[in-house]
Every structure is written in structure tokens, then in C-alpha cells.
Amino acid sequence: MSNDEAKLILDDEDFPELRNEVRKLCEKYPAEYWLALEDEPPESSYPTEFVQELTDAGYLAALIPEEYGGSGLSLRAGSVILETVCEMGCQGSACHAQMYTMGTVLRHGSDEQKKQYLPKIATGELRLQAFGVTEPTTGSDTTQLRTKAERDGNGYVINGQKVWISRAGHSDVMLLLARTTPTEECEKRTDGVSVFLVDMREAKKDGMEIKPIDAMINHNTTEIFFDNVHIPGDAMIGEEGKGFRYILDGMNAERCLVSAESIGNARFLLNKAIKYANERVVFDRPIGQNQGIQFPIADAYIKLQSSDLMVRKATAMFEAGLRCGAEANCGKYLSAEALWACAEACFTTHGGFAFAKEYDVERKWREARLSRNAPISPNMIMNFIGQHVLGMPRSY
Ligand SMILES: Cc1cc2nc3c(=O)[nH]c(=O)nc-3n(C[C@H](O)[C@H](O)[C@H](O)COP(=O)(O)OP(=O)(O)OC[C@H]3O[C@@H](n4cnc5c(N)ncnc54)[C@H](O)[C@@H]3O)c2cc1C
Incomplete structure (x- = not known):
């Protein structure tokens, strides 16, 4: 898609220069490029060149403060980067975790x-692309996660299983949520869980196994x-047993960024x-002239x-330090509902050609x-x- 086409529906762009650079x-x-990767086996299906170029341009270090080698940009600027990546047909999810x-x-x-970590994450020398929360038996009920981290001398020993952990094969370190105190011994559901920055390169040598999911x-x-x-x-990051709260702290920023990707x-x-809709002519008229397509x-x-x-x-509220x-x-x-409405409208508009890979719908x-x-x-x-x-009762 050209810049002009991408601008078709945009008349209220903030950060115009940033958007143009990312578009270029x-x-x-x-x-x-993206369709070819889909045909590759898991070992070679990652958009390595694309992620490297975004890293080299400093975009994935947008939210790291300057004192740690990042560009110290605002959450909105980070959102604009991911939004533009997606608007251009590229995949923000290939690299958003690094941000x-x-x-x-x-x-x-x-x-x-x-x-130790932030300057290396900023340059991409250290890839922090994996975030290990979800488990097969607990799903959305995150506080009940079962992966254990038990004290072992000066360190911890980890046992358990995570599922749906994206980009684990393309990450040098992973942020891992694991239980350090059994649930029965905790006052609150959210207690007793800790967060670790696990060196995947070392862990692979010591009993950690990664298996791709065919999705x-x-x-x-x-x-x-x-x-x-x-x-x-x-x-361990921060204090033992407070990991769940630490993760919640970052949730609102993450929600804003993934919403920008959806947009x-x-x-x-x-x-x-x-x-x-404007180009395709059937029954001697552009299909977009039909309300069934236009509406x-x-x-x-x-x-x-x-x-x-x-x-x-x-x-804006997050940036102002307000509860959001x-x-x-x-x-x-x-944004997820809007994205799905756009996806369905686009699919229907393309008729049978929506199924043809070359149309990239x-x-x-x-x-x-x-x-x-x-x-x-x-x-x-x-x-x-x-x-x-x-303020209604908890339903579950
Ligand atoms: C492609 C992909 C990438 C992912 N990447 C990551 C990652 O990098 N790291 C990571 O940790 N996780 C990741 N996930 C996991 C994702 O966050 C989980 O799938 C999600 O949290 C839901 O867990 P679940 O799939 O076990 O669903 P379940 O918890 O089993 O839920 C199934 C359905 O039941 C509904 N449901 C469950 N409980 C309730 C309730 N009380 N009230 C109403 N509805 C309910 C849910 O909304 C859902 O629709 C990824 C998932 C996918 C598909």
C-alpha cells in the first residue's frame, strides 16, 4: 500500500513525521514477504529482517528512557509506531513485546x-520477546497458575508448563510468572506469585523445552x-510474592498498545x-454503490x-499518571470489535477473491x-x- 492510499481515511494524524518514517x-x-513466511516451517517463519530493521531504527526502544539507551518517547508515540506498522500490512505482534x-x-x-538489561534490550542485543503467563490448565484464571519456583540455595528451581507463549524461540530472556508460595498459604488470590527474568539460553541447557504450536x-x-x-x-524482579501486582501495573499500557495495533x-x-468497493464493477456499477456493501x-x-x-x-490518561x-x-x-467489523466488511466486499491469498485479505x-x-x-x-x-457482584 502506498503512503497516499494509507492516508485515505486519515485526516487527524498526530506524530506525522514518525508515521512517515515508519511507513517508509x-x-x-x-x-x-508475510505470505511467504506463512509457508515456512516454525524454525524460519519469524520475520527476522523486519524485526531487525525496526530494532536498528530504534522503534522498539521507544519507551525505554534515554538514560538506558532508549528514545524515551511517550506511550502515544509507541502506539503510533505499532499502529503504523499494522496499518501498512506488517505484523506488530511479531515484535511488540520487545517494546x-x-x-x-x-x-x-x-x-x-x-x-544490566535495559541498554541491551534497547539495542536489541538482548531480545525480550517472550512473556510467560498462560498455562494449559488455568487459562484466564491467572492467579491460579501452577508453575512453581522453589527456593534452591541462592536461586530457584522451576517446574511447570506454559502455553501460548509467543516468540519464545526468538527471545534471549523471558519474563516469567511463577508461584513461589502455595495458594493455600496465601491471604489473597493475587499473593504468592513472583516475576522472573529468565535467561532462555541458560534455561535451555537445564531442562527447559520449547515446542511450537501449529496455529x-x-x-x-x-x-x-x-x-x-x-x-x-x-x-527475580522486585519482591517475592508481589509479581502479580507488578504485571497488573503494566497492563493498562499494554492494553493501549495492543489496541493501537488493532486500530x-x-x-x-x-x-x-x-x-x-470503488474499483470492482458488477451489474454495470461499482459494488460500493450498493448499500449492502457500502453500509x-x-x-x-x-x-x-x-x-x-x-x-x-x-x-492520555496513562501519560498523565491517572487511573485508566x-x-x-x-x-x-x-478496538477489537472495530477491527473485526473492518475485517468482515473487507472480506465480504472482496467476494470470492477474499479467499485468494494474492489479494492479501x-x-x-x-x-x-x-x-x-x-x-x-x-x-x-x-x-x-x-x-x-x-460496582456489581463478581460473577465468577
Ligand atoms: C496466538 C496467541 C498468542 C498468545 N500469546 C501469549 C503470550 O505471549 N503469553 C501468554 O502468557 N499468553 C499468550 N496467549 C494466551 C492468551 O492470553 C489466552 O489464550 C487467554 O488468556 C485465555 O486463556 P485460555 O485460552 O486458556 O481460555 P480460557 O480461560 O479457557 O477461556 C475460554 C473462554 O471462556 C471464557 N471465560 C472463562 N472464564 C470466564 C468467566 N469467568 N466469565 C466469562 N467468560 C469466561 C473466556 O473469555 C474464553 O472465551 C496467547 C494466545 C494466543 C491464541
Whole structure:
């Protein structure tokens, strides 16, 4: 997609220079690049060149403060980077963790940990692409996770299993959530869980196994097995037992960033839908002249614009240091729904050709569906809103 086409529906762009620079980089990675990767086996399906170029340009270090070698940009600027990557048809999810997973180290790590890790994460010398939370038996009920980290001399020994851990094969270190105190001995559900920065290179030599999951999108996602994996004591971030709270601290920023990705993906699909609706002539008229085609596109645009406003509000509140759990969750919910509306409108508009890979609709349509399941589902957002924002009883 050219810059002009990408701008089709954008008339209120902030950070115009940043957007243009990111667009120029992304133009080098067209649909053929992403489609070819989907045909590769798991070992070679990762967009290594693309991620390297974003890293070299400093985009993935946007949120790392300058004193640690990053560019110290705002959350909004980081969002604009991911939004633009997606709007250009590229995959933000291939690398978004490198941008924000470091937030836990930045907010809760010791000075030594920050000095040791953040500059290397900023240059890409250290890839922090994996975030290990989800487990096969506990799913959304994160506080009940069963992966254990037990004291062993000066360090810990890890046993358990994680599932759906994206990019684990392309990460040197992983942020891992593990239980350090059994649930029965804890006062609150959220207690007794700790967060570790695990050196994957060492862990692989000591009983950690990574297995790719064959999924409907190219997300380099994996299962990870820990069998008596020893890690040093200084791998722990912050205090023992407070890990769950540390992770929650970063959730709102993460919600804003993944919502920006949804908005970018939605723009990509909407632009394609508008273009095709105007070009394709059937029954001697452009198909976009039919309300059956035009209205779903207009409806998706309205949803997209309103979700964008909510996400910008949440981001601005986060930047101002205000509580923004409600807004960040509303933005996440709305942007995922808007993305799906755009994906469906684009798919329907393309008729049978939506199924042809060369039209590059089905790839983003498949990717779009993810935002309605992960990293948090609409149901879990409504649980949060119902209970914590609207003051109704916990429903589960
Ligand atoms: C491609 C992909 C990449 C991912 N990457 C990562 C990653 O990098 N790191 C990581 O830790 N995780 C990752 N995940 C996991 C993702 O966050 C989980 O899938 C998600 O948290 C839900 O867990 P689950 O799949 O076990 O679903 P379950 O918890 O089993 O839920 C199944 C369904 O039931 C609903 N449900 C469950 N409980 C309730 C309730 N009380 N009220 C209403 N509805 C309920 C859920 O909303 C969902 O629709 C990824 C997932 C995918 C698909």
C-alpha cells in the first residue's frame, strides 16, 4: 500500500513525521514477504529482517528512557509506531513485546537490573520477546497458575508448563510468572506469585523445552516445559510474592498498545475494502454503490473512529499518571470489535477473491480474529467493567 492510499481515511494524524518514517520502513515488507513466511516451517517463519530493521531504527526502544539507551518517547508515540506498522500490512505482534515487556523491569527492577538489561534490550542485543503467563490448565484464571519456583540455595528451581507463549524461540530472556508460595498459604488470590527474568539460553541447557504450536496465524507461539530448571536468585524482579501486582501495573499500557495495533490493522482492512468497493464493477456499477456493501464499510469506519478516540483517551490518561483501567479496557474491547467489523466488511466486499491469498485479505482477517480472544477476551473485560467499574457482584 502506498503512503497516499494509507492516508485515505486519515485526516487527524498526530506524530506525522514518525508515521512517515515508519511507513517508509514498512513499504519494504509487502504482502509477499508475510505470505511467504506463512509457508515456512516454525524454525524460519519469524520475520527476522523486519524485526531487525525496526530494532536498528530504534522503534522498539521507544519507551525505554534515554538514560538506558532508549528514545524515551511517550506511550502515544509507541502506539503510533505499532499502529503504523499494522496499518501498512506488517505484523506488530511479531515484535511488540520487545517494546513493552521491559516495563516490568523498568518499574520494579533494581538499579542493577535496569543497568544490566535495559541498554541491551534497547539495542536489541538482548531480545525480550517472550512473556510467560498462560498455562494449559488455568487459562484466564491467572492467579491460579501452577508453575512453581522453589527456593534452591541462592536461586530457584522451576517446574511447570506454559502455553501460548509467543516468540519464545526468538527471545534471549523471558519474563516469567511463577508461584513461589502455595495458594493455600496465601491471604489473597493475587499473593504468592513472583516475576522472573529468565535467561532462555541458560534455561535451555537445564531442562527447559520449547515446542511450537501449529496455529491459524503466523505468531511463532509455543508451549514451554520446565523440568527442574535452575535460575539464579537475582533473576527475580522486585519482591517475592508481589509479581502479580507488578504485571497488573503494566497492563493498562499494554492494553493501549495492543489496541493501537488493532486500530492499525483495522485501517489496513478498511482501506482495502474502500479501494475494492470503488474499483470492482458488477451489474454495470461499482459494488460500493450498493448499500449492502457500502453500509458495512461505513459502520466499520464509525466503530473504528470511536474506538480510536477511547484508546487515545486511555493513553492520555496513562501519560498523565491517572487511573485508566476502565478506559484502557473499554479501548481494548472497542478496538477489537472495530477491527473485526473492518475485517468482515473487507472480506465480504472482496467476494470470492477474499479467499485468494494474492489479494492479501484473508491473512489480516485471520490475524484480526485474535484480538477478540487475546491477550484478554471481551468476556473478561466485561467481568472487569461489571465488577470494578460499575460496582456489581463478581460473577465468577
Ligand atoms: C496466538 C496467541 C498468542 C498468545 N500469546 C501469549 C503470550 O505471549 N503469553 C501468554 O502468557 N499468553 C499468550 N496467549 C494466551 C492468551 O492470553 C489466552 O489464550 C487467554 O488468556 C485465555 O486463556 P485460555 O485460552 O486458556 O481460555 P480460557 O480461560 O479457557 O477461556 C475460554 C473462554 O471462556 C471464557 N471465560 C472463562 N472464564 C470466564 C468467566 N469467568 N466469565 C466469562 N467468560 C469466561 C473466556 O473469555 C474464553 O472465551 C496467547 C494466545 C494466543 C491464541
